[in-house]
Amino acid sequence: MLTVEDINVYYGAIHAIKGISLDVPDGEIVALIGSNGAGKSTTLRTISGLMKPKTGKILYEGHDIAGVPAHKIVGMGLCQVPEGRHVFANMTVMENLELGAYLRKDKDGIAKDMDDVFKKFPRLLERKDQLSGTLSGGEQQMLAMGRALMSRPKLLLLDEPSMGLAPLLVKEIFNIIKEINESGTT
């Protein structure tokens, strides 16, 4: 489904990614492991189109998406949950979820997916009118995942989904990741 081939990514003069290659087969869960500063986030940000590799290829479902703008990549079914969640703090839970479906026009499908997100994360339903900036860290993680799911991703990228969460919640989030994968998302 995804093949990253020998990419090199720079922040100005800083050579952050030095020739990373990886494969993500359709239907699987693949984990990228590395120490702080190793380049995990940069790799994900490059795949999702927030950065452009200087050299190398990123093949997603056969298309080279290196340098394609991020919103176009989301439209192709590849969506990222960023490190640190980045929910829209001054908007409600519901509004954040609606924004996840920004590129879609199928109203019925959007309503159904919203229901599914609330089933997966009942806590978000209880707090649907709450401003997202006032959610706990774990709830914000759920919201960031729910928002990504609202784009109907075929391939979901999660950057440190367990960062800063209590062990019990980490277990819950990982179970939900398994569930998302079993329902067909790579």
Ligand SMILES: Nc1ncnc2c1ncn2[C@@H]1O[C@H](COP(=O)(O)OP(=O)(O)OP(=O)(O)O)[C@@H](O)[C@H]1O
């Ligand atoms: N905006 C930036 N400008 C300059 N250098 C950057 C920038 N963002 C990241 N870097 C550098 O790129 C390298 C890779 O960083 P990256 O954030 O991808 O690592 P990471 O593996 O996600 O680390 P962590 O586990 O701490 O999240 C680091 O050396 C970092 O200092």
Ligand SMILES: [Mg+2]
């Ligand atoms: Mg990171």
